[in-house]
Amino acid sequence: MPPKRKPTIHEVAHLARVGIGTVSRVLNNNAAVRPETRARVQAAMDSLGYRPNPHARRVAGGRSYTVSVILPFVATEFYTRLVEGIERVLDQERYDIALFPLLSRGRLERYLESSTLAYQTDGLIIASYDLTELFGGNPLPTDRPVVFVDAHNTHYDSAYIDNYLGGSLAAAYLAPFKGDIFAVKLEEEIDRAFTNTVFAERLNGFSHKLAGLGRPLPESHVFTTRFSAEGGQLALRQFITLKPPPYNIFAGADLIALGVLEEAERQGLQVGHEVRILGYDGQPWTEARGLSTLVQPVEEMGAEAARMLLERIQGYRGGARGVRFEPTLVERSSTKPSRGTATLAR
């Protein structure tokens, strides 16, 4: 049995009784091809098991059909979802993704100069980094289009979630409850070489809104800690030394909220009554845990970033665009008496 060569565009064209140009047009699904012809070509491809050779495509097209995504690290729920959103859009245009978990600062500079950029990148998506932080506010040393995601930026297109708004929503939601209001503040340095202002903004929105509602958040009601469940435990222990129940706690992140939740249970406090806990991030496990949280449209944000980048790659030249996404508050049993749950259980 001969090793059976991969079918090429020519075989497809022949089988479908069209020219190779038409096959190519079908592949790039943009040009005008009569639906009937398109179907015939599609059928031919399927029956041959045809897969276009990406390298040939890159040579002929003069571009890489690859975009680079620069992010702090990958192994988190947030970045996984973000990349999925990006992928969804890019796949449609048959673009590839090259992932660059930055981990350390110097890496970016080296990368931008490397030959990878020269042949592997039609555009960049940069996640969660501030331009100021990256290059002291100067434009990036690249001629490729750039889109920021999970960070607002005035020089480049950006897609971001309004964390300040999220904080306000949280404030407006918690304010009416009786009992004092507390918050957990997170250190900005998540990882060496990666500081982030996300948490600070959430808290800003929270305390400003609270002040606007006539219930300013006292310094003493804010507990500062690292990003870990343990931090939440410590926070709750601190709060109970200050006041008797009930407590209304804005945790700023689901992981922190989880710590608060666990500690509350350990302390024998009734969650939903004596302690109300509001997380942030909309992690998948929050549902099972009954944790109220702010859900973020992360995939959508990624998809939008990818869309904007594709437009830039295809030649769009307008000024910097910013697309804002809004978080949504999801109310669960951690902020309301378990009556709701009981009803569900029927």
Added chain:
Amino acid sequence: MPPKRKPTIHEVAHLARVGIGTVSRVLNNNAAVRPETRARVQAAMDSLGYRPNPHARRVAGGRSYTVSVILPFVATEFYTRLVEGIERVLDQERYDIALFPLLSRGRLERYLESSTLAYQTDGLIIASYDLTELFGGNPLPTDRPVVFVDAHNTHYDSAYIDNYLGGSLAAAYLAPFKGDIFAVKLEEEIDRAFTNTVFAERLNGFSHKLAGLGRPLPESHVFTTRFSAEGGQLALRQFITLKPPPYNIFAGADLIALGVLEEAERQGLQVGHEVRILGYDGQPWTEARGLSTLVQPVEEMGAEAARMLLERIQGYRGGARGVRFEPTLVERSSTKPSRGTATLAR
């Protein structure tokens, strides 16, 4: 300023006053080119800042110039070094690496069927996996050449380190000391979906050699635990309940040895006298800690695997080859009185 196109092979050829064929030959540094000509071409490339377009190369050459490396995970000293060794060899032939941290079993099957394999892989290097485990002993469902590394295999080429020998070396080294001999045994399941026999073989070598020396290792002197520094601590605590000092301990891995070491210090036992500890792996930090260990030629092993794979890719058809590497015992203060150190300190 026009966007300055990338120089191509033609510009280089023109500048060097040679044909494009010659430039290509220089790039692939295998064909016969007169040294003088080669130098002229090199100079031309440098002055133009020429970088060959990898995609064009792949199309013209009809291969991907990429090999896939399949491994359990990457973020360890061992795999980092292994990949470095592979890279070193592959770079010379201007091959790329595609890394596939497997993490879960099903992933391999999906990957082997995906279109990535079709266009991104001239060959596979599989690290630390047993074929039996992967596909029930059946040959892999791929027509690409395959080389195993850090695992012996009879169907395919393989490069591996002789762990049994390492264990014997350890035994031969520890046997003459006075005091009983102990060992730590590691669970084989490091990670779900990834069992490994490395530790078992080290211990086999150790106990067989010991028996051969007339000092069999009693069951009770072997402590079984997980792969973590804590495991070492537990082991030592166990041993001191059995016998008075001195102890001669084969930890089986540096991380375990570290735990033993720390616990020994905490217990006030004199390391090098009352407790002798021998690690395994040759981690970089062992030197600073004065930990005796078995150093493994990991890069060399990776390089050899890459070399064998390249030969296969270039058409070599012989039977499965196995290249064995040997660990080396490095003696440091953890297994000998600190006299040596004192001397060094002078």
Added chain:
DNA sequence: AGCGGCAATGGAAGCGCTTTCCTGGTTTAA
């Protein structure tokens, strides 16, 4: 001197695509 052989090199063909150009047929407008 004449020849085969070989080392070094130029250049054309071709890899599998994209893209441009152009044709022939069809529609629209006058």
Added chain:
DNA sequence: TTAAACCAGGAAAGCGCTTCCATTGCCGCT
């Protein structure tokens, strides 16, 4: 009815390389 406009799709010209084949000059041998 005719010209202008338009559309689908075929053919051909590349994209930047590798590879093969042909050519050249040079050597040693008879």
